[in-house]
Amino acid sequence: MAEARGVLVIGEVSAGQLSSTTKEVLAAGRPLAEQAGTALAVGLVGHNLASAAQEALQAGGDRVYTVDNALLAEVHLELYLAALVALCRTVAPDIMLLGRTALGRDLGPRLACRLGVGVLQDCLRVELDTATGRLTATRPVYGGNVLAQARCLATPQIAALRPKAYAPLAPDPARQGEVIAVPVALDATMARVAVVRQVRQESAGVKLEDATIVVAGGRGLGGPEPFRELQELAGMLGAAMGASRAAVDAGWVPGNWQVGLTGKTITPDLYITVGISGASQHLAGCSGAKVIVAINKDAEANIFREARYGVVGDWHAVVPAFMEAIRSLQ
């Protein structure tokens, strides 16, 4: 690889638009590039990337490298990886950042392995030591019970950022920059994994990741039926429904309701939990909520350590009265 230089953000594009997580990653990368005195480059892989490239410049990028190919219109990891390896070799960055999204979870470690380096996974914060040029990341481990600081010993240094750990910069339409096409020879036979079909399990109502209010239930509800009552509560508040892993594993609710380390990361203004004990694995997905409310009969439950407001009591009695009071307030 050529002499390493600069910071490269690996972006994601969906339906021609730059993903919101990529804008967050650009916000994280901007100060690093400035501290290092280098440019913030963005790498985009996909098809028809012109508009996303402009979005990337407005969101903080200095220049954009694209691998634009009809074969990349749909996600094929092996083709994406081949394109990204070529892109990385062209840019030869010292630091690479990406979002730990569904796609980023697959791409990060595989790309790193092809480059012979590791990934700082699931980072909440990245900082640059300008004297050594080394990146230090802060990340939760042991299900969120412990915070680790780690750094890369090899170059490029790669960090995968937890979605919503950084706020995106306000788009600046005045920002302009070069868009450079990177030629890569791709061949459809490189894709060994074939998608047979896609099954969407859209939840009715508000999308969990974007909701300003989320109502969630856990093991303490004891079965699937009580979730109907919580859904009624969610309907009254215009909230999305969530659940702990225990409720998902028990088969009470669909898997895509799961909030937590292995489920969704949410950052609502208000998060109302009912019968959720607050295991670290769950808190990892909701610690970005502005206000957590806990209804749990166990006063010792861990959730009360994270909650702003709590009711210690049996949800059978608390929730109907809570709903009735909300109805009368509305």
Next chain:
Amino acid sequence: MALHIIVTAKQVVDPEMPISAYSIEAAGPRVVTPATFQPVINGFDENALEAALRLKDSQGATITVVSVGGQFALDIMKKALAMGADTLILCQDPLFAHLSDSFVTAQVLSAAIRKIGAFDLILCGRQASDWDNAQVPLMLAELLDVPCLSLAQKVEAADGKVTVEQLVPDGYIVAEAPLPALVTVSNELGAPRYPTMRNIMAANRKRPALWKATDLALDPALLTPRIELVNLAFPARTQQCEIIAGADAAEAGRNLALKLREAKLI
């Protein structure tokens, strides 16, 4: 011919252990747990073994479980045999203790799998509950140059192909790849089975193979850590919870609604 399935498994600190039992040793740095708490097989790896056992039940398969670590609790790891795996290989060496570098772990596992020989399918847990990296399986697929399918909730293998349901944020994707392939398994697959008494007794009679670093063809250059752990700390918890009271639970519920309205949250 019956499938040969390799399942990777990691011995981890019991994630159900209360946080008060954790302590941090600055040297290392590392997380230390009292000896009274037994380690466990990583839960997601048990899900992966369950996926392998379902294939064994439905169509016949030979299952080899392989693990890398510094010092194994044999009784704990033998649970894999008691669940129904045929062979257990423990790559145990002081060199492999406290591996927190996924790249190095993947190198050791790939060397062990090359020593095992031909396989049809590798099943791995989606991540380990200690470091939560979700990195080793993907790197392993790269090092062995096999197709990789992540986050499976269902795994089927037939006609030289593996077909899986892969979890995505808004549902799942049905995807397939030619064998040999590597699949990472998520807890949505379903709970791992309990060992039967018969299998526990059979497992007691089996001895796991113990492989040392010198038994594996390891390139020292590839064992150089790529990631360095600088510090471990317990997260600061500053939140003060205001407990909303009432004459009874129902009144507390009503008072909670009033409080949230007062705070303009609803």
